[in-house]
Amino acid sequence: MHGEYKMPGGKLVVMDLALRDGRLADVRLSGDFFLEPDTALPAIDAALEGRPVASDDATLAAAVEAALPAGTMMYGISVEAILVALRRALHEGAHA
């Protein structure tokens, strides 16, 4: 499943993932945003991996926030934008 979200005033945020046993799997965030340090990217993917697909946005956002390395800086991307891209990917998947 694939979802894209061009954050207003920001960059393109892309989510690719699969669903296995009702859980998010193979979660892969990508895009032309800026993220420091770059280890924040795999940390975000790992924070979402295995979460029940029924999780609400607040739960997923909290999981991502908690996984970010100390002092992470985002430019052109936000936790909210990541969740929009995720929801779009899941929506697309639901109709596939």
Next chain:
Amino acid sequence: MSRSEWRDHDWRLIHAAPQPPLLHMALDEALLTEVGAGRRPPTLRLWEWAAPAVVIGRFQSLRNEVDGEAARRHGIEVVRRISGGGAMFIEPGNTITYSVYAPLSMVEGLSFQESYALMDAWVLEALRELGIEAWYQPLNDIASAAGKIGGAAQTRRGGALLHHVTMAYDIDAAKMLDVLRIGREKLSDKGTASAAKRVDPLRSQTGLPRAAVVERMLDTFRRLHGLADDSLREEEQVQAQALVKDKFGTDAWIADVP
């Protein structure tokens, strides 16, 4: 506030003969590390490209951004850089690329936008002197009324900031669109339906040869901030070659975000 200014630093210029795309990726990391560690003075590096390339951003998906088959057909190497931002389509005579390796003290307390604006200011002045009214377009573009001229990206390492910019001198838009997958979503708030229209090259706006544009840019930097000629040191070249072999040339790096 102890923020330093351009003139507080002893700026060096590296403008070497054409180098392969992977070596450019590695030189950015090596020189950023050297400036960050205080072993090299702040430096401006003007790139000369030895071969065509697609340079994707640190966080871009290789598969989503690049048509690998089209890239092979056109003989275009795909490499990944250390900064975020978007894919760049490079043909040697068509592109002007440079890197600024600046001490972090120059951007202390600045927002990202202020930091891009600060690092882009000298080149906007150079473009103005070439007759082009250009401006910094947040988040990371250099734009003119006729269209986008270039894009910047920054990353930080140790005590230094890398600010690198690729500007289109000329462009083969058909080939670019063949190789890059530019999605609709990306263009959704740009107010244009055609990706090719998004980039307006310097050639049409200056009527000058590429080398003359580069020379004028360096003149402007030198006049505004001071700039002494320098070259790559032996150990920097060794370090960069090692990075090509162990990092930038590996599938693990290029397909790090598959």
